Amino acid sequence: PRKIIIDTDPGQDDAIAILLALASPEIELLGVTTVAGNVPLARTQENARKAVELSGRPVPVMAGCDRPLRRPLSTAEHVHGKTGLDGADLPEPSIPLDPRHGVDFLIDTLRAHPAGTVTICILGPMTNVATAFLRAPDLVERVREIVLMGGGYFEQGNITPAAEFNIYVDPEAAETVIKCGRPVTIIPLDCTHKALTTRARVDAFRALGTRVGAVVAGWLDFFERFDVQKYGSEGGPLHDPCVIAYLLRPDLFAGRHINVEIETRSELTRGAMVADWWRVSGRAPNATFLKEVDADGYFALLTERLAVL
Numbered sequence: 001p002r003k004i005i006i007d008t009d010p011g012q013d014d015a016i017a018i019l020l021a022l023a024s025p026e027i028e029l030l031g032v033t034t035v036a037g038n039v040p041l042a043r044t045q046e047n048a049r050k051a052v053e054l055s056g057r058p059v060p061v062m063a064g065c066d067r068p069l070r071r072p073l074s075t076a077e078h079v080h081g082k083t084g085l086d087g088a089d090l091p092e093p094s095i096p097l098d099p100r101h102g103v104d105f106l107i108d109t110l111r112a113h114p115a116g117t118v119t120i121c122i123l124g125p126m127t128n129v130a131t132a133f134l135r136a137p138d139l140v141e142r143v144r145e146i147v148l149m150g151g152g153y154f155e156q157g158n159i160t161p162a163a164e165f166n167i168y169v170d171p172e173a174a175e176t177v178i179k180c181g182r183p184v185t186i187i188p189l190d191c192t193h194k195a196l197t198t199r200a201r202v203d204a205f206r207a208l209g210t211r212v213g214a215v216v217a218g219w220l221d222f223f224e225r226f227d228v229q230k231y232g233s234e235g236g237p238l239h240d241p242c243v244i245a246y247l248l249r250p251d252l253f254a255g256r257h258i259n260v261e262i263e264t265r266s267e268l269t270r271g272a273m274v275a276d277w278w279r280v281s282g283r284a285p286n287a288t289f290l291k292e293v294d295a296d297g298y299f300a301l302l303t304e305r306l307a308v309l
């Protein structure tokens with residue numbers, strides 16, 4: 001199986017991504033590192049433990065950075081609710097928080113495995129991974145690939161007119177990660193805004209008749225409300241599980257290998273992703289920017305995989 005670390009700020013969609021990874025035999029989840037993002041770190045680490053516990057397939061969960069590299073933390077309770085996981089009642093998790101710091105876990109795990117064998121999946125602000133790279137530059141070349149949810153180009157922003165949340169919160173971290181020099185695959189809003197939680201898709205989770213199915217449907221019912229109001233779409237975008245789905249079924253996605261830059265200096269466009277889709281800049285490609293997803297295939301994969309938990 002493909003070895004991965006999930007770096008995350010759950011968040012209902014992050015939690016579903018964790019479940020998808022744990023449900024999939026092609027993936028070996030080495031650990032979950034958490035970061036401040038959708039809600040503060042005390043909540044994201046607890047929410048990650050709840051998701052792992054719900055799967056019945058325990059893996060270590062670590063707490064990482066509690067704030068961005070150089071900026072105050074912005075959170076998104078208006079999207080995810082006060083707990084970050086509103087929509088389903090889950091008990092206090094009994095699996096403990098691993099005492100290692102998330103950044104130390106990233107460094108030690110990448111050093112402990114043969115170079116080029118561990119993939120990092122980033123589902124939140126990229127502070128933990130950037131901190132690991134800045135602290136231990138030797139780490140970068142050990143990474144197999146980074147797959148991240150963040151940014152947008154034709155679908156520019158969701159937290160400001162110019163920026164997507166994960167990048168906006170810590171643009172310097174995103175820049176460090178995207179320019180690291182290892183293969184980077186970006187799943188931006190351009191993809192996720194095509195992966196909508198329509199009524200039929202949410203009902204399919206509920207129809208699994210399992211606890212996981214009911215919890216996921218509850219989360220999506222809560223989480224989509226905000227986006228449906230905002231975009232007027234049928235269903236909200238289901239962002240983060242795309243990262244895991246891409247590892248399982250890259251054929252469901254399409255994009256281009258292009259140059260991607262992050263705006264860090266301007267206040268108005270802070271965290272904007274400048275993706276050279278038309279290859280007009282002359283700058284060297286540094287990332288694969290995915291623009292399309294087969295949404296039916298994506299939701300079918302999710303439903304089929306979550307059924308085993």
Ligand code: BDR
Binds near residue numbers: 013124
């Ligand atoms: C991203 O921000 C969070 O709200 C979601 O979990 C996702 O990672 C979408 O902009």
Ligand code: CA
Binds near residue numbers: 009010013014
């Ligand atoms: Ca997230």
